Amino acid sequence: GAVVSQHPSRVICKSGTSVKIECRSLDFQATTMFWYRQFPKQSLMLMATSNEGSKATYEQGVEKDKFLINHASLTLSTLTVTSAHPEDSSFYICSARDFTNYNEQFFGPGTRLTVL
Amino acid sequence: EDKVVQSPLSLVVHEGDTVTLNCSYEVTNFRSLLWYKQEKKAPTFLFMLTSSGIEKKSGRLSSILDKKELFSILNITATQTGDSAIYLCAVDLWGTSYDKVIFGPGTSLSVIP
Numbered sequence: 001g002a003v004v005s006q007h008p009s010r011v012i013c014k015s016g017t018s019v020k021i022e023c024r025s026l027d028f029q030a031t032t033m034f035w036y037r038q039f040p041k042q043s044l045m046l047m048a049t050s051n052e053g054s055k056a057t058y059e060q061g062v063e064k065d066k067f068l069i070n071h072a073s074l075t076l077s078t079l080t081v082t083s084a085h086p087e088d089s090s091f092y093i094c095s096a097r098d099f100t101n102y103n104e105q106f107f108g109p110g111t112r113l114t115v116l
Numbered sequence: 117e118d119k120v121v122q123s124p125l126s127l128v129v130h131e132g133d134t135v136t137l138n139c140s141y142e143v144t145n146f147r148s149l150l151w152y153k154q155e156k157k158a159p160t161f162l163f164m165l166t167s168s169g170i171e172k173k174s175g176r177l178s179s180i181l182d183k184k185e186l187f188s189i190l191n192i193t194a195t196q197t198g199d200s201a202i203y204l205c206a207v208d209l210w211g212t213s214y215d216k217v218i219f220g221p222g223t224s225l226s227v228i229p
C-alpha cells in the first residue's frame with residue numbers, strides 16, 4: 001500500500017511554544033489529507049480536512065487559530081500547534097487519501113506531542 | 117450529526133474463541149465503511165466495505181455490511197493473543213461540500229492464553 005510519513009514521531013516542548021508536524025505522502029499525490037487527535041484510551045477525533053491549495057475545513061470545536069494547517073503541495077500538509085499548553089499533549093495522526101487507489105486513506109505513524 | 121457507534125467497547129476472550137464486533141452508523145452521504153486495527157501506533161487497514169451483503173475475508177477475519185440496517189460486523193475466528201488490539205470502525209463521507217472520515221469509539225479486544 002501507499003506510504004505516509006510523519007515528522008517528528010515524538011516531540012516534547014515547553015508551554016507557550018509552537019510545534020510544527022509534517023505529513024507527507026511518499027509515493028502518491030494526495031489532494032486531501034486529514035488530521036486526527038487521539039487521547040489515551042480514546043478513538044481518533046477528526047480535527048480538520050486539509051485540501052491542497054485551499055483552506056482547511058475544521059471540525060466543530062477545533063480552534064483554527066490554534067491549530068494551523070497548511071497543505072502547500074500535493075504531497076505535504078503541516079499542522080502547527082501554536083502556543084501549546086499541557087492539555088494539547090496528545091497523539092496526532094495524519095492520513096492521506098489516494099484517489100487512484102479506491103479513495104483509500106493511508107495513515108502516517110503518528111506524532112506524540114508532550115507539552116510541559 | 118453524523119455518528120458511528122461500536123459495541124462492545126471492550127471484550128476479553130480466550131484463545132480459540134470466535135468474536136463478533138459490531139458497528140452501526142447514522143450519517144449522511146455515506147461512501148464506505150472501514151475497519152482498522154490499532155495496536156501501539158497508527159491504525160492499520162483491515163477492510164473497506166461499500167456494498168451490502170458481500171462478505172470480505174482476510175485469513176481469520178471477515179466483515180460484512182448491511183446498508184439497509186446501517187451496520188457492519190467484524191468477525192474474528194480462532195482468536196490468537198496477537199489479535200489483542202483496538203478495532204476501529206469508521207465511515208467515509210463524501211458530499212458536495214465536504215470529504216471526511218469519522219471514527220467510532222473502538223472495541224478493545226483482549227485475547228488471553
